[in-house]
Amino acid sequence: MTNTTAAPVRGLRHSPDFHDLGRLISLMTGAEKHAPAAHSTMDALWVLYDRVLRVTPATADDPGRDRFLLSKGHGPMAYYAVLAAHGFFGEDVLRGFGTYGSPLGHHPDRLLVPGAEIGSGSLGHGLPLAVGTVLGLRAQGLTDPRVWVLVGDAELDEGSNHEAIAHAGPAGLEQLHTLVIDNASATHGWPGGIASRFEAAGWSAVTVDGRDHEALHTAFTAPHPGRPRAVVARVEPKG
Amino acid sequence: MDTMRDRFIATTSQLLGEEPRLAVVLADISADGFAPARRAHPDRVINVGIREQLLIGAGAGMALTGMRPIVHTFASFLVERPFEQVKLDFGHQGVGGILVSAGGSYDWPAGGFTHMAPGDVALLDTLDGWTVHVPGHPDEAEALLREAVDGDDRVYVRLSLQANREARPVGGGTGFSVVREGRGGSVVAVGPMLDNVLAATEGLDVSVLYATTVRPFDAAGLRRAVGAGPGADVVLVEPYLAGTSTARANEALVELPHRVLGLGVGRAELRRYGRMDEHLAAHGLDPQGLRERITGFLRA
Secondary structure (H helix, E strand, C coil): CCCCCCCCCCCCCCCCCHHHHHHHHHHHHCCCCCCHHHCCCHHHHHHHHHHHCCCCHHHCCCCCCCEEEECCCCCCHHHHHHHHHCCCCCHHHHHHCCCCCCCCCCCCCCCCCCCCCCCCCCCCCHHHHHHHHHHHHHHCCCCCCCEEEEEECCHHHCHHHHHHHHHHHHHCCCCEEEEEEECCCCCCCCCCCHHHHHHHCCCEEEEEECCCHHHHHHHHHCCCCCCCEEEEEECCCCC | CCCHHHHHHHHHHHHHCCCCCEEEEECCCCCCCCHHHHHHCCCCEEECCCCHHHHHHHHHHHHHCCCEEEEEEEHHHHHHCCHHHHHHHHHHCCCCEEEEEECCCCCCHHHCHHHCCCCHHHHHCCCCCEEEECCCCHHHHHHHHHHHHHCCCEEEEECCCCCCCCCCCCCCCCCCEEEECCCCCEEEEEHHHHHHHHHHCCCCCCEEEEECEEECCCHHHHHHHHHCCCCCEEEEEEEEECCCCHHHHHHHCCCCCCEEEEEEECCCCCCCCCCHHHHHHHCCCCHHHHHHHHHHHHCC
C-alpha cells in the first residue's frame, strides 16, 4: 500500500465499538443518524475485523498478515467506517467521502485507502484476485495467512467468480475464504441456494444469519481442512 | 530452428530454478510444454484450466503478494477476451507482470479468425504503462523475456511463428536499430517483418530501422533517422493491425513536416484459411506487396 494520502492513526483513543459505526457513517453521508442495519455488509465486516482478521494498521504491509479483499466495492461506507474505527486512517478523512481531494471514493482504490488490499467497483474481480493471492502466498511458503474476499449475491452473476470457484475447490486452496453477503438482489436469484454452488465445487460452505455476530464468528472460524471456505451471510432483502 | 514459443518455455523453465519470485500461470495452452517445470515447481507453475478471466486475475493476485507472474496463452485469449482484467487487475491495482502471447495475427491461418489477434497491440495501447516487445527471432524473444523477468513493470511479449532468418541484438533500452542507411525515406520494420522489408527495399535508397520494443516508442531514434535525410517520409511495417503506431510516429515528428504510411494487417476479416504466406500476401505484407506500396509512397 504505497502512495497513500491518509495516515494511520497512532494509538486509538478508545477501543473500536460497533455502536460507533453509525456515527462514523454519518460523517460520510451528512445524515444525523445511521442505523448499522442499513448497510448489508456492516455486521460481517465488523466481526471479521474485530475478531477474525489478523491485521492492524501496524501490520498492513506485513507479508504474513491476513488479507481482506472487498470485491463488492459498491457501497463502501461500512468498510470505510470499520477501517477508521480500527485506526487504519483518522475519522476526519471520512468527511470528504467522494470529493475530488479525498482518498475515499464511492468505490475504493487500494493506492489511496490505507488498509485496502484491492481497488474494486467493477464486479467479479475480487475472487480471482483472491485466488491469485493465495497462490502467491503459498508459492512463498506463507501458508498461515488467510485470505478473505467479500462478494455480493448479485455480484455472483459475473462469470469470473465461477471460474475462480471452480478452480479453488479442486486446487484445495484452504487459505481462501469467500464471504457472500446475500440480500437477495440477484435478478434471477440462485435456485438451490448459493452455498450449493460452492459445495458442488468442493468448498466447505455454510449459510448463516448475517446480523448474528456469534453465528458469523462461529462460521468464520470453523476448520475446513484441505478446502476453501464459503460463508453465505443472509441479510434483509434489498428493498 | 526452434520456435519463439519453444524458446519461451525452455527459458522460463530454466529461470524458474533461478528466480524464486517467478511464477507461470497458464490456461491449458502450453501446459504440456511446461509439464516438467510444473513437476519441479508445483507451487509456481499454475494451470487454471480454460478460464481466461481467472488467468489474468490469478496472475495479478500473485503479483499483489510480491511474485513476478508470467501469464501465457494465445493472444486472442490473453489480451482481447479478458481485456478488462488486464486493465484493472494489473493496471488499476498498480502491480506488474509479464503477458506472453502466442499465435500472433495469423500463426494458425487454418484455425480461422477466432484464433487471430491482429488488434492485440492496438488494444493494449489504450492502457498506460505497458512495455510491448515484438521479437523477430527466438534469440530475441529469449533476450527480451529475460529482461522482462528482471523488471517489476507491466510487459507484453508477442511471440509468433513468423520469424526472421537471423537474430539481432535487442533490448537494453537501445531503441530502434539502423539496419540500412539511405536518403529517400525511412522504413521501420517491426519484429518478424524485417526480412520481408529488407527484401522489398533491396536496391532502394531508403533507411531501414528495426524495432522489437514498440512501447515505449523510440521517438528519438525515429527523429535521428529522418534527420539524416532530406525529407521526413516514414513507412511503418507492423505485423499486427495496420496503423497501430502511426499516431506515435506523428507525435515523434510533430516539429517537422512529415508523412507517415502505416502498413500492417488489414481491419477487414478475410474469412480465409490456408497458410501464413497466403495471409501475408493478402494483407500486402509479402516482399512484392510491400515494395509496391513503399515505392508508391516514397516515390523511390
